[in-house]
Amino acid sequence: MAVKESTLAELMSSEDRSLSKLVTLLADLAVQVQQRIPRELGFSAGVNVYGEKQLEMDVWSNELFTKKLLKSNLVRRVASEEMEDVAESKTGEYSIVLDPLDGSSNLKSNNLLGTIVGVYHDKPLPAKGRDLQAAMYFLYGPYLQLVLALKDGVRLSAAAGRGVGARRFVSDGLIHKLPRPPTVYGVGGLREKWTPAVRQFVECLERRKLSLRYGGSFVGDYNQVLFKGGFFAYPELTDSPQGKYRLQFESNPVAFITEKAGGRASTGTGNILDVEPSSIVQRVPTYLGDAELVLEFQSLYKSKSQQA
Numbered sequence: 181m182a183v184k185e186s187t188l189a190e191l192m193s194s195e196d197r198s199l200s201k202l203v204t205l206l207a208d209l210a211v212q213v214q215q216r217i218p219r220e221l222g223f224s225a226g227v228n229v230y231g232e233k234q235l236e237m238d239v240w241s242n243e244l245f246t247k248k249l250l251k252s253n254l255v256r257r258v259a260s261e262e263m264e265d266v267a268e269s270k271t272g273e274y275s276i277v278l279d280p281l282d283g284s285s286n287l288k289s290n291n292l293l294g295t296i297v298g299v300y301h302d303k304p305l306p307a308k309g310r311d312l313q314a315a316m317y318f319l320y321g322p323y324l325q326l327v328l329a330l331k332d333g334v335r336l337s338a339a340a341g342r343g344v345g346a347r348r349f350v351s352d353g354l355i356h357k358l359p360r361p362p363t364v365y366g367v368g369g370l371r372e373k374w375t376p377a378v379r380q381f382v383e384c385l386e387r388r389k390l391s392l393r394y395g396g397s398f399v400g401d402y403n404q405v406l407f408k409g410g411f412f413a414y415p416e417l418t419d420s421p422q423g424k425y426r427l428q429f430e431s432n433p434v435a436f437i438t439e440k441a442g443g444r445a446s447t448g449t450g451n452i453l454d455v456e457p458s459s460i461v462q463r464v465p466t467y468l469g470d471a472e473l474v475l476e477f478q479s480l481y482k483s484k485s486q487q488a
């Protein structure tokens with residue numbers, strides 16, 4: 181059966197016009213990031229699109245997103261993984277949390293990268309994940325993909341328009357759910373630093389024939405789980421009890437996407453979206469994906485903690 185192609189504006193037709201404009205702006209900026217990547221790798225003899233001094237790609241992408249968002253009249257506050265403080269403008273109704281180029285260490289080896297964004301309606305930052313109005317990530321892969329979670333669910337789209345509109349994002353408009361049964365898993369951090377609960381759970385996933393998918397890029401690895409069903413974690417580690425991911429910029433937005441896709445998001449003891457934020461730079465252990473698997477992990481975690 182042929183599916184009708186929807187534009188980004190059509191996908192967002194039941195949302196506030198300002199939110200639709202904001203997502204369109206973010207999509208345009210993601211296209212600019214993707215176009216800049218080969219230049220950063222030196223394929224244009226170090227020529228920078230703006231003729232500026234060559235900057236690290238994560239610094240450049242942070243400046244691009246932050247400046248354009250704050251100038252848009254839509255965004256009042258931006259907190260980014262690349263900045264120590266929240267940046268503010270005088271106008272705008274949205275507060276944005278942003279990891280402008282997640283996995284930037286993958287740039288030179290041409291592996292997957294992403295931009296992660298959380299959208300709050302007029303909230304001071306840091307904010308609680310439960311208060312997110314929308315969340316999304318852009319995946320810079322073989323094609324530029326947008327995974328967008330709004331209140332009614334998750335939709336997938338890609339920069340795949342035709343002719344002069346080639347930068348246009350198009351979608352099948354369908355609500356995407358994490359498929360069942362789960363078939364893949366990925367867990368970050370050095371294996372020797374995993375706790376007994378994580379080790380035991382991974383062994384159990386392997387016995388159930390889930391395939392390992394791990395490339396060291398959060399959005400790239402998570403996207404496999406979103407498409408194939410499964411479990412993804414950057415867990416607590418023996419030398420880093422809070423793991424690696426920042427609550428505001430990485431864990432909350434992807435937890436929101438996961439819940440909207442019918443899955444669950446946990447810190448091991450509770451729902452990521454219910455964590456009270458204590459600072460912009462706060463980290464949390466992050467376990468995401470298939471609802472039953474995440475619950476199963478939580479009960480194993482609890483029983484291991486009681487034994488300890």
Ligand code: FBP
Nearest residue numbers: 282283284285368369396397398399
């Ligand atoms: P950055 O915040 O330094 O970009 O690190 C994030 C990240 O690259 C994630 O995308 C990825 O999941 C993780 O680090 C990989 O970490 P590790 O190398 O420890 O497996």
